[in-house]
Amino acid sequence: MCDCWTDPTRRSIINFRTYCDAKTFFHKSVDASAYVHNTSYMLKFMEDVIDMVGEENVVQVVTDNGPQFKAAGQVLMERRPHIFWTPCAAHYIDLILIDIGKIRRVQQTVETAQRITRYIYNHNWVLSLMRKYAGEEILRPGVTRFATNFIALDSILEKKGALRQMFASSKWYDSRYSYAGTEGSKIEDLVMRQPFWQRATTIVKAIKPLYEVLRTVDSEIYPQMEFLYHMMVKAKDQIMEADPAHGRSYINIIEQRWGAQMGTELHLAAYYLNLRF
Structure with missing residues (x-):
């Protein structure tokens, strides 16, 4: 497998690893900063490693999903028909x-979770109260990678009971207008109603x-x-x-x-x- 990444010094590094039925081994790294990452360049590196390992020992080449890797992989399979190229499954x-995160009902549910979590973490008094009832943090949804949003949605589901207890507590009720304002009442309404939790539960189970x-x-x-x-x-x-x-x-x-x-x-x-x- 080969993958390309940029380190903090802005160097472009290509890593090569070999997989077998026992384990994964690091093969080598190449500093590709001085080269254009086009199809022929990537193909050359793939074939150099294949020849070094032994073509007869190679069944599959897995790479990043960049267009230059994809094009090089297609050419590789044409030149060496018994070798398969596939992009990274992860x-x-x-x-x-x-x-899936762009599906409207999923997107709206994630945005509701973000709204609840953002409100709690933007108000120190509410955050302190949440910690008292939940005992641990809510993982906050990210902006892009949906896997992170899935983890965050699962996390807020685990805190459902604690959040409902918090918003039903006398301490919240007595102080919600002083500390929380109008937005706090809206968040309370979201947490205390069933539709958000039902959608979130179904989405998490499906994903x-x-x-x-x-x-x-x-x-x-x-x-x-x-x-x-x-x-x-x-x-x-x-x-x-x-x-x-x-x-x-x-x-x-x-x-x-x-x-x-x-x-x-x-x-x-x-x-x-x-x-x-």
């Missing part, structure tokens, strides 16, 4: 989660199978390609079971993203060779 799942796949494939300890196809099939079944009313909209996004790059013969072969699941 990044593809993250793209799926981002697309959790995808998040679990993301956690698994994002591990760098053991290669997961042999399990990938099965994990995605299982995740789609679990999504439909968790949310029959809206699951198809999630599945359509998965199939559109996943089918374009990840449903290869290699993934299918790994699936049928591991039917012990």
